[in-house]
Amino acid sequence: MTVMPRRAPATTGVFCILAIAALGADSPQVSIKARNPSAGVLPNIRVDSNLVLIPVSVTDPKNRAVTGLRREDFRVFEGKAEQTLVQFAREDAPLSVGIVFDSSGSMQNKLAKAREAVKRFLAAANPEDEFFLVNFNSTAKLAVAFTSDPDEIERHLYSAQSHGRTALLDAVCLAIDYMRNAHNSRKALLVISDGGDNDSRYTEAEIRRRVIESDLWIYTLGIYDTRGIMLPEEDHGEVLMQTLAEQSGARHIAVGNTADLPQIAENIGLELRNQYVIGYRPATSSPGKYHHVQVKVADHREYRVAWRPGYFEP
Numbered sequence: 186m187t188v189m190p191r192r193a194p195a196t197t198g199v200f201c202i203l204a205i206a207a208l209g210a211d212s213p214q215v216s217i218k219a220r221n222p223s224a225g226v227l228p229n230i231r232v233d234s235n236l237v238l239i240p241v242s243v244t245d246p247k248n249r250a251v252t253g254l255r256r257e258d259f260r261v262f263e264g265k266a267e268q269t270l271v272q273f274a275r276e277d278a279p280l281s282v283g284i285v286f287d288s289s290g291s292m293q294n295k296l297a298k299a300r301e302a303v304k305r306f307l308a309a310a311n312p313e314d315e316f317f318l319v320n321f322n323s324t325a326k327l328a329v330a331f332t333s334d335p336d337e338i339e340r341h342l343y344s345a346q347s348h349g350r351t352a353l354l355d356a357v358c359l360a361i362d363y364m365r366n367a368h369n370s371r372k373a374l375l376v377i378s379d380g381g382d383n384d385s386r387y388t389e390a391e392i393r394r395r396v397i398e399s400d401l402w403i404y405t406l407g408i409y410d411t412r413g414i415m416l417p418e419e420d421h422g423e424v425l426m427q428t429l430a431e432q433s434g435a436r437h438i439a440v441g442n443t444a445d446l447p448q449i450a451e452n453i454g455l456e457l458r459n460q461y462v463i464g465y466r467p468a469t470s471s472p473g474k475y476h477h478v479q480v481k482v483a484d485h486r487e488y489r490v491a492w493r494p495g496y497f498e499p
Contacts, residue, residue, distance in 0.1 A: 237263075238464040240276055240371075240434075241480050241492045248438065248452045250459040251488055259463050262479040272464025279313035280457060281331070281367035283360040284338060286345070287378035289322040293347040295408050298443035299377050300342045302406065302450035306375060307335035309454030315368060318342070321356035322349030323384050327363060353378055354385035354392045357403070357429065361395050372401035373457055375450070376429070380407045380422025389425060393432060402435035402493075404453050406446065409439055434493030474498055 239261065243251040256273035284303055292299065307316065318329035318338050328341050353376075360374050382389075396403060405426040423439060430437035438449055463480070480492045 235466050235470070236272065236464050237467060237478075237496065238272060238462050239478060239480060239492050241461045241463060241490060242436075242456050242459070243461065243482055244436075244452070244456060244489045244491070246487055246489075248449060248456075248489075250452070250456040251485075252459050254461065254482065256463075258482055258485070259461070260481045260483055261463060261465055262481075263465075263467055263476055266468070268465035268467070270463050270465055272462065274462045276371070276460045276462045277458070278371050279311060279315070279369040281364065281369040281372045282314065282316050282457075283364055283372075283374045284316060284318045285356050285360050285374055285376040285378070286318060286320050286328075286342060287322075287351065287353065287356075288320055288345045288347050289351040289379075290348050291351060291379050291381060292408075295379065295443050296345070296347050298446045299408070300339075300345075302377060302446040303342055303375075304335075304339055305447040306450040306454045307338060309451060309458065310335055311458070313369070317360075317363060319356050319360045319363070320345055321352050322347075323352060324349075325352050325356035325359045327359065331366060331368070350384035351378070351381050352384045352386075353380065353382040353425070354387045354389060357392055358387050358395060361399050361401070364399070364401055371457075373435070374401060374403045374433075375453065376403060376405040376426070377446075377450075378405070378407065378422075378426065379409060380405075380426040382422070382425060389428075393428065396429055396432045399433065401433060402457070403429050403433040404435045405430045405437045406449060406453075407437060407439050408443060408446070409441065432494070434491060436489070436491050470498065472498055 243254060245251055256270055259270060261268045261270065286299065286303065288296065312333070315331045315333050316335060316338055317327065317331045318341055320326055320328040329338055332338070357374070357376065364372050407423050407426040409423060427437040440446055440449060475495055475497050477495045478492065480490055482488050482490050
């Protein structure tokens with residue numbers, strides 16, 4: 186399946202932070218599953234009409250997931266007002282993940298380690314997880330539809346050849362659209378590319394809007410070679426990859442040495458399975474407004490905290 190001609194982005198607003206909604210006053214209650222680390226079971230967390238739940242990932246300076254944090258370690262702000270946490274849990278639910286893989290000509294010397302990185306990422310999967318693969322060069326194609334068999338993704342990647350230009354934005358758009366077929370509420374993309382888009386129909390502004398309106402995390406691994414002279418699109422590639430990740434609430438990691446790719450990808454897989462969910466009740470209601478959110482981990486400045494930076498109130 187190739188990318189269709191450009192169309193207007195979806196008009197529905199973001200009703201959630203990652204996969205969990207900040208619901209309107211007339212909305213029904215929703216149930217999600219999260220792990221209570223003290224109980225060791227999977228209780229239901231109730232999400233009512235004025236509860237905002239924020240999935241948060243915390244990593245150390247070596248990009249390893251930080252576990253064992255407590256409710257009192259977190260502080261959350263909506264705008265400038267600090268909020269009182271009323272929910273805290275460790276999330277442990279199945280994932281729907283899209284692999285967005287760059288096989289353009291500029292990736293020729295990076296393909297082997299990029300393939301290995303995907304293999305290591307998939308090795309952290311749970312049996313209930315599902316995956317799909319978007320492969321792109323001059324065009325973006327759905328190479329493997331949703332599957333629970335990681336080997337199917339790996340088999341296709343080992344036959345992928347490096348050639349053509351780079352339609353990164355088209356590939357991300359295709360992945361976001363196809364994610365509507367996901368069976369799990371927790372959704373993420375893993376994008377592996379050198380970031381130098383030079384052949385997309387979609388514009389950066391259009392994709393940024395789609396990312397803001399989506400309910401998925403976008404982790405981007407940017408493979409950059411700073412030793413040579415870069416083309417303008419390659420020079421902008423890191424900014425583009427970083428923007429996609431941060432606006433989704435996930436992280437961008439710049440990779441200077443392809444030998445580091447597999448371990449970084451494995452760490453991201455573990456990070457996705459070691460997230461926290463913190464919840465608060467906003468003091469005021471402003472339907473239709475975008476609410477900026479900030480999360481901090483107290484007394485641990487060396488930790489990196491990732492969360493979706495805001496939500497639209499229905």
